[in-house]
Amino acid sequence: MRILGMLKADASSEAGAPPSKDLIERMGAFVEEVTKAGVLVGGDGLLPSSKGKRVRLADGKVTVIDGPFTESKELVASYAFFQVKTMDEAVHWTRRFLEVLGQGECELRPIFEAEDFSQEAFTPEERQREDATRASMKRNAARR
Numbered sequence: 808m809r810i811l812g813m814l815k816a817d818a819s820s821e822a823g824a825p826p827s828k829d830l831i832e833r834m835g836a837f838v839e840e841v842t843k844a845g846v847l848v849g850g851d852g853l854l855p856s857s858k859g860k861r862v863r864l865a866d867g868k869v870t871v872i873d874g875p876f877t878e879s880k881e882l883v884a885s886y887a888f889f890q891v892k893t894m895d896e897a898v899h900w901t902r903r904f905l906e907v908l909g910q911g912e913c914e915l916r917p918i919f920e921a922e923d924f925s926q927e928a929f930t931p932e933e934r935q936r937e938d939a940t941r942a943s944m945k946r947n948a949a950r951r
Contacts (some may be wrong), residue, residue, distance in 0.1 A: 808888070808891050808892065809917070810915050811889075812914070813886050815884065815887070816856070816884040821882065834907055841903070845890070846896070847888070850888055852884065855874070870877055894915065897915050898915065
């Protein structure tokens with residue numbers, strides 16, 4: 808089961824305040840532990856929304872909106888990709904992550920797997936194309 812964990816932004820993350828040396832050390836130890844456990848397969852902190860843009864398509868018109876974005880409760884400060892056996896396992900590691908931070912709120916969302924789609928919608932040909940595209944993505948990531 809693949810899970811996307813998203814840490815909700817707060818005033819500090821939106822201000823772009825860098826983490827303290829102590830937090831960097833504690834987070835480094837935690838990330839090392841969860842990676843060695845084979846659970847964490849990716850993740851990063853995000854710059855504040857003031858550095859971002861939103862791209863919207865409505866009624867055939869594309870609009871680009873510069874940050875910052877005012878609805879901080881809808882913003883994400885960081886993300887993690889977990890490979891776990893159960894949602895409870897993802898909750899366990901997320902609880903540990905929040906304990907390292909000292910506070911915060913995370914949302915955990917399962918990622919669609921091929922098995923979640925009917926074979927009528929996700930045909931063997933589409934599966935083959937998906938596999939080839941994912942292999943290309945992996946090569947692209949290795950090159951950057």
